[in-house]
Amino acid sequence: MSRHVLILVENLPVPFDRRVWQESRALVDAGYTVTVICPMGTHAEEAEATLEGVHVLRYPLRPAQGGPLGFVREYAAAMFHTARLALRVHRAHPVDVVQACNPPDLLFLVALMLRPRGVRFIFDHHDLVPELFLSRFAGGGRALYWVTRVLERLTFLCADGVIATNESYRAVATGRGRVDPGKVVVVRSGPDLSRFEQQPPDPRLRRGKRHLAAYLGVMGPQDGVDYALRALHVLKRDLGREDLHCVFMGAGDMQHRMIALSQDLGLEDMVEFTGRVPDEFVQRCLSTADVCLSPDPKNPLNDVSTMNKVLEYMAMGRPVVSFDLAEARVSAADAAVYAPANDEAEFAVRIDELLRDEELRNAMGRRGRQRIESHLSWDNSRKALIDFYDRFFEPPV
Template sequence: MHLLVLTPQFPYPPHQGTTLRNYNLLKGLAERHVIDLFSMLAPGDKPERGPVPELVRHLVTAEQPARTMGRRLRDLVTSSKPDMALRLWDENAFAALLAHVLDNPPEIIQVEGIEMAPYVLAMKDTGLQLPRLIYDAHNAETLLQRRAFQADLRRPSRWVAAAYSAVQTAKLDRYERRLLAAVDGVAAVSVDDEQVLQRMAPGLRTTVVTNGVDLEAYNPAGLYANLYQHAGANLLFTGKMDFRPNVDGVLWFANQVLPRLRATELNPHFWIVGRNPHKRLDALRNRLDVTVTGAVPDIQPYIAHADLYVVPLLAGGGTRLKILEAMAMARPIVSTRLGADGFPVTDGEELALADSAEDFAARCASLLRNRAGASEMGERGRAFVEAHYSWERIIPKMEELY
């Protein structure tokens, strides 16, 4: 089939959740379909480099628009649309996309994430006869925003953020329902997300297309340089570090869990590895027990040599690629239940689950003291992703919607 895929970021290099999903879907679908790609470019993106041009027939790109904080505040007050629907909208980009669709009519338009939804909704508003529309819901966005609101509401220092989340939740609810009503099929990343989206749009055609992991790229038998310079226990979190659930989670771990581990003989050090560290993380930079690396060329060496991988998330939705990557590398994991939401795991088997700071610290300490048990957990995690989360198993699920 002839697919037109719309992505909010250029999918190569695949360095975080959205690009990892988009690149692997694109690579797998290109084996059996003709693909055109319309992608928004962040500063520094080089679309001519890497394998993407060889995977697609036509590549159309546009620069991500710049939005000042002043503009965002005005939109918060004056626009009925949520911030996510305004973030990547650009009239010139829409004109380029519309011209491409008119010149190269696809059989399927696949929308990767809610940030690209304005483009297909605008095309529908023109009265243009469109092909089947498939929405790849990277999250149940209203649910994710509502969870952020609930998490912020519990902390007085975050009440301003809670007010913002309350406004965005209401706007997202209306917008997400409109989008779901406009498309012909929806891919959800978990059963829980699928059920949420079905309640928002009864009768919606859905299927679960989980996140996956490249089992060859995340091979625990590979040779990786040990980049840690700390002689004690090295605990790792990876992710895009301007994403609020990630920021909130690592701050909670550093301030509530890590002190409990420091009171033991384990001599822990917490590594936060990921691009675009938010300014809220600056408070951690002077701590001797925390390292904030920023962007790194590859995360595999950090995962491979971590004594423990932690997922201390307090808000969010969907399924976490970071968990799949750590499992693929056979690392022991401690996660909140919300952090592991969407995965059919058993506590103590593929990973350990804990929600309070006290319990989280206790599960970390237990695995760090029992290296044999931690290694066995890592092996069970690797077997789990091999059985369920290779992209070769996942791509056909997306094709069911076509």
């Protein structure tokens, strides 16, 4: 076999989906041929490109708007383009393995389309989609939950192997997914330490304030940016903090609403939304930040999901403020302080406590960086991924 891996991802374009990009580059470095099919996103990237040895095909896709029906339209368009491009790829250069990265839990259909041609299927389990819809659509999420449970079960049933992002997701695969534990590997979304190097602080980012807080990540309904903004409002109104500026880096379908919320809360002089920014700015901002925010509220999805931003804050040696989530504690341990679940006032108190104690901030930052270097970096995850693929391609005995 040519060891040609076709990776399907719908949630984000590549290379902006960092996990998929890291996996793709790792496979190429290990001698695999890698093609990725993904959406163009909002920046009108090229329809076809080869980046660092990874062949990327992109299709136009309008993100979901207007509730559940918006997702039906989005996923229908994505499935059409993904299937069309997958057939094109297979005709030009036969595929050995399809690796489908959810959401949605529909991409197994493309793998099934190619299975009669000898193609095997690996499910890269990024999100618990049933819990995602339950968390995202209050009230109306229950029906979607059971529909997506069926699709998730079919995905697990069709998979020849499963890549889980953490032990909680592995338990889902072997539990309700009924996957043989020998077919499941944990590949954490660890930060690439070559991309997270401490830079000299840039005082200009504080906008004349004494302290800087930072947020890095997606801004969707389940990401908690609204919790962070309301906590900053408490910090300013009730705790008298006028010496803090906060930079929110990233984009998402809630970004405009979050900007409007910050204005409604009277935080225009305290917060700044940059949109998506280059790595250089991320490194410079995190190197300057006194505290970093992970305001994901506790819900069925977030409690068992690994937050990439937490690991990236730790890689930059920054202390983290988080709500008390199970997987947040697994990742950060004592490199973070934890507010009771979804309590914005206590989240504000935790920020205030860290800003008052520079020695504690520095100690937490060092502990976080050590945790990343010792066992949570992408170097460790890369080895697990390549070992899994090498075993997958071993000839049958």
